[in-house]
Amino acid sequence: MRLPFFASFLLTAACLAGPILPKPFRVAQIMDAPATNIRGAKVEADPAFAATAERLRAQLGTGGTTTVQLVKATGPVRGFEVGDEGYVIEAHPGQPVRIHARTEAGAFYGIITLQQHAYAGNDGGLYVPPGDVMDKPRFAWRGLMIDDGRHIMGKAQILRMLDLMALHKLNTLHWHLTEDQGWRVEIKKYPKLTEVGSKRDASPTMGNRNKPDGKPYAGFYTQDDLKEVVAYATKLHINVIPEIEMPGHAAAAIAAYPNLGNTDIPGYSPKVASSWGVKYYTFAPKEETFAFIDDVFAELCPIFPNAFFHIGGDESPKDQWNKSPFAKEVMAKEKLKDAHELQSYFISRVEKLLNKRGKRLIGWDEIQEGGLSKTATMMVWRDWKWAQLAADRGNNIVMAPTSHTYFDYGQGKHPENPAFDNIGGNLSVEKVYSFEPIPPKFTEAQRKLVLGCQAQLWGEYIYNPAKQEYMAFPRACALAEVAWSENTGRSWAEFQPRLDAHLKRLDALKVNYRRPDGTPAVTEKVGRGE
Known part of the structure; x- marks a missing residue:
């Protein structure tokens, strides 16, 4: 509803x-x-x-x-x-x-x-x-990341999540639109991105992630859909920041346009991924790739009026570059000592493309491996040492660590139903509430570099809108208070009764949140196709 x-x-x-x-x-x-x-x-x-x-x-x-x-x-x-x-x-x-x-x-x-x-x-x-x-808010960036690359939630659910974000004073939707398993956004100059890249021939079976289910999966957003979402978000004072993954997590794009990949390696045969995990295919560091990326930016940047554009940059395998004669030529020509510096070169080229369109580059913390410009913003998801390294260089930071903000992690007890599977781990509401976004060793000047924090709803095991709400709430309620409210005197004992009362509001809005006993508030139909 x-x-x-x-x-x-x-x-x-x-x-x-x-x-x-x-x-x-x-x-x-x-x-x-x-x-x-x-x-x-x-x-x-x-x-x-x-x-x-x-x-x-x-x-x-x-x-x-x-x-x-x-x-x-x-x-x-x-x-x-x-x-x-x-x-x-x-x-x-x-x-x-x-x-x-x-x-x-x-x-x-x-x-x-x-x-x-x-x-x-x-x-x-x-x-x-x-x-x-x-x-008034403590942080300017109070975000929620939705991954539509693995499972697409659909426009109605994105609009509903914007409503729920506004209720909690969250002001940034980080919209993860491309993955190895699917390209989810219309690019008019490159129709195969959706004709080919938005479709996979199977997904992992619920309850058995190593077995394909044999069922085709597809879906994407038109540019009109994007415009409608952005217009609605603007009314709610929410910034929508798109993410187009590069140079890794690009199998779907390369399957659509194989010339964008490292075509000179042995056994080159790209396809849209039908299993989870980090995949082998990465964009090649060649001029036609950068021209393609610039064309994508040309169509998407005018749709999203905020200052930032997220380029991913995480978990980019270097295997293909290390095997590619062309990539090695680029490294030699640009005097790059290894593939990590080649990634830095790639990110630097992409940043220039964004800057000329008035956008600021933001990416996951791997973008600093091999070097990073001081104008880029880093989203920290791994060890907090990466935040310290970024702060030492003067980069702006958004804190998104696995330890406190990965809402694809388990929450404890849940119904005995394969559709309630999760990626693993355990992240309770109480632990989310204990999150302090500013690392303890930051100087006063470095504290000001932290723009804020956000939660991540990675989509491998989020099959439909009901499952998305089950994984998001009430943890998003706790994250919202971490991002908005001062941390002085913060206490779980004080927060818990307020949260219990707040859940009645979610009941009135028929939000399928996770109850304290692990059951969903509305429905157990949280599987793919339900």
Whole structure:
């Protein structure tokens, strides 16, 4: 079930008021004072907040006697500096309820908090408790990565996940669109990418990952789909960052256009992968490959207006380059001592292509092996030493370590059903909540290089939307608070009861989250084809 986010406002607020999640910076109550009924309230707004105000009017209805004001802050509010995404809610007896914010994003987040803070009265009113809420995010990058390369979730589910991200004040969707097992995005100049690259002849059998199921699998997003997703995300103040994998994880693209691979190696016969794991095929470091990549960027960069473009860069086997006479010629010509430096050369060429289109390159932490420009941003997923190396060079960092953010890992007990299989490991909600994104040895200057953090929903064992929600929630609730709220005094004992109350909101939205006993909240139909 998908409820557009703003349409769900009254459902969650009127029925399920409770603790605010993520936890605000400060909540100051006015004791022994009446709450303000905002049902049917008149909404007044600074012109900069016109879109948010219009949505709020639709939510609250008409006919009330109170006023809600969206006020553009030009400085501190009650001594609190709201920043670019922060807000202050004032609910004082006899006065309008005011949401102060510097930007429309801040006003939007203020409304999300109002949604959780307001409660339904027995008289049908919608009441805001008296007092002030002062809030702003700790990190600018609060993300969720969705892998559509292994299993495609479909546009409706991506839109639903954006709704759920907005509810938790997550503001970055990292959209993993290509893999060895499938190319999932239309490129008009290269139709074979979807005619061939989006299709595989089988997938690993659920419950037996070493046995192919013999069932063809296919799917991709049109550019119109991408535009619709980006437009909807923009309304929710969420950046959508595409990922096109290179130079590795490229088997599907090379199967579609074999000339892009290392054609001069023995036994060259690329195909779309039908099993999981790191595959052998990598892009060749030749001019026609870079021309192809530039063409892909030419079609995709205008669709995604944010500053970043993710190029993957992880788990790129060097076997083919080490066997390729042409790759060896490139290494000799460019005075590169090994294939790791050849990867650095490849990434540097790609970064220049992105920069000329006004984009900043971001990639997984392998992009620094062999060297890395200071303008690239590194997403750290392996050992934290890679974060330290990047910080020592002055690179921006997004923290995404396996230890705390890989939501394809198991969560403990789950139903005895092969479809509930996972990649392995164990990552509990409590461990996610213990995550501190800033490495302990960072200097004060290096701490500022950390843009934020994100969770990863790698898709090998996420077969359908129901399984995606089961793996994402409630761990994403914990990650959202890690990314938004200050870490001072953070306590699992304090968070757990707030999370328990918050799960009732997810129940109202029919989210198929994992219950504490391991069962799914809505359905056990989490398998491929269900």
